[in-house]
Amino acid sequence: MAKTKAKAGGDLWDSIRTLIYAILIAVGIRTFAYEPFHIPSASMYPTLLIGDYVFVSKFSYGYSRYSLLFSPPLFSGRVLDSEPKRGDVVVFRFPQDTSIDYIKRLVGLPGDRIQMKEGALYINGQPVQRRRVEDFEQRDHFGNVVGRTKQWEETLPNGVTYRTLDLYDFGREDNTGVFTVPAGHYFMMGDNRDNSQDSRVPVETGGVGFVPAENLIGRAEIRWISIEPSASLLKPWTWFGAFRWDRMFTGIR
Known part of the structure; x- marks a missing residue:
């Protein structure tokens, strides 16, 4: 029984440690490399559309x-x-x-x-x-x-x-x-x-x-996802048709 408890405690600590490492890596990437942003307005049409998601390079400047x-x-x-x-x-x-x-x-x-x-x-x-x-x-x-x-x-x-x-x-x-x-x-x-x-x-x-x-x-570098604003989280059947496939993983200039 003692060994079982010790193993369970060890598994829990391993899971917590893995989660901490994942959080630290994510924060490090967001701070020093790339951060994702969502485009909520039409002020950058036609370059960026509402529903575009972009990666911004944090190291550019x-x-x-x-x-x-x-x-x-x-x-x-x-x-x-x-x-x-x-x-x-x-x-x-x-x-x-x-x-x-x-x-x-x-x-x-x-x-x-x-x-x-x-x-x-x-x-x-x-x-x-x-x-x-x-x-x-x-x-x-x-x-x-x-x-x-x-x-x-x-x-x-x-x-x-x-x-x-x-x-x-x-x-x-x-x-x-x-x-x-x-x-x-x-x-x-x-x-x-x-x-x-x-x-x-x-x-x-x-x-x-x-x-x-x-x-x-930072500088906006890549559109990685683009979704029509008509898509609704509450209506899964609208998701697939809302993707703007031709805009995905395209450079920004």
Whole structure:
């Protein structure tokens, strides 16, 4: 009987130890390598759709307190810092409430002058190259087209190319003043230009404003799962048809 109890106790401790190791490995991967994020809004259409799940590389820009689980204030600034590039799709903490994660495209580096004129992006006084492409088609889960939106292809000065949407000809942020990005900060914009709360909206009116380098979490690298919002956890028969198979395990640019 004593041996049986000892063996049962040993099995329990082995299980607990295995669980602890698994938790430590998961926390380590999340902190230093990759963290999964879910896309809940349309601000990055057409690049990222509602229901996309992405892996974000934590090592791309180094680490800050926001790289750590629960973001404890153990240190300020960044360690192993690496400069992000224009065109990166970045996850960062919302400057006005650092409990909230945002994802946008980085278009302005420290010292850049950013402006919107008639819906076109200008960097340091020069218009970003763009060309009109086919409309973006929104489809329901049956594949039927339920809407069309004007779509543009932009190419930043460093050669990064991506697509943006233009919902309205005279959107609220289609014409702005000049934003000069301060040192240690970045300018972020959503690809869905008329449906994005981003750096074009100053903090005084509840917007993102300039994003401090410390708030950067990482660069979005891969879409690993994509599910139509129409799927319901309570309706298992909707799951299979809701997967966007063509978007799975695709790179983000």
